[in-house]
Amino acid sequence: MKVHGLSELKQLQKQLLAQRQARASQEAARLAAERERLARKNLFANAVGPVKPLRSSGHKHLRPQPALPLPLQRERDEQAVMQEALSDEFDAETLLHTDEHLSFRRPGMGVDVVRRLRAGTWSIQRQIDLHGLRREDAREALGQFIREAHKAGLRCVRVVHGKGLGSPGRMPVLKGRVHSWLIQKNEVMAFVQARPVDGGAGALVVLLRPGRPRV
Structure with a gap:
């Protein structure tokens, strides 16, 4: 340049x-x-100072096995059963209607429901016979029967409890228990003493709340 x-x-x-x-x-x-x-x-190295690698112990570190899925539906079903436990101490006498024949209906339901139930407007779709069962077994069987019938979408069922003529003193013990147990079941809307052709004083015709049938 x-x-x-x-x-x-x-x-x-x-x-x-x-x-x-x-x-x-x-x-x-x-x-x-x-x-x-x-x-x-x-x-990090400046903060902790010089380090030495650990000697291998020869042990293998296994990954923990994943926890098994909890049976939530089964637990909910069992909890529901416990909540629906039927008491023998429940007094059902004041809730029963005893005109010509014994009957029960939930508060707010008209007399026509009992009349139609007694007349056979709803056909009986399923029944359970509690004859010969001990009190505890009959209570459990009845609770399960009503629960399953409601889940299946049934509306009208029959419960055969017998007339109690074979009980000590010829007193219908199971009959009174069945009345009490049915009243405690939320699925039950009403029940009446069955017609003679359907069992008479030894059976009840029960109307259930509308349920959602299983698919």
């Missing part, structure tokens, strides 16, 4: 000096960034 005059030489010197200063600043910034990177990288 040919320089003409002293002024041009001084201008060239200034440009070269500025370039050297710029390169020096860039290098200084690069070195500072590298030092910061290394400092961050070695932050």
Whole structure:
């Protein structure tokens, strides 16, 4: 590069000096960034000091087996059964209607429901016979029967409890228990003493709440 005059030489010197200063600043910034990177990288090592790797113990670390899925539906069903436990101490006498024949209906239900039930408007779809069962067995069987009938979408069922003529003192013990148990079941809307052709005083015709039949 040919320089003409002293002024041009001084201008060239200034440009070269500025370039050297710029390169020096860039290098200084690069070195500072590298030092910061290394400092961050070695932050943990600098904090804990020198360490030695542990010797292998030869043991294998097995992954824990995943927990088995909980039978939630079964637990809910069992809990529902416990909540629906039928009591023998429940007094059903004041809730029964004893006109010409014994009957029961939930509060708010008209007399026509009992009349239609007694007349056979709803056909009997299923029945259970509690003859010969002990009190505990009869209570459990009746509770399960009503629960399953309601789940199946049935509306009218028959419960045969017998007339109690074979009981000690010829007193119908199971008959009174069945009345009490049925009243405690939320699925039961009403019941009446069966017609003679359907069992008479030894059976009840029960109307259930509308349920959702299983698919």
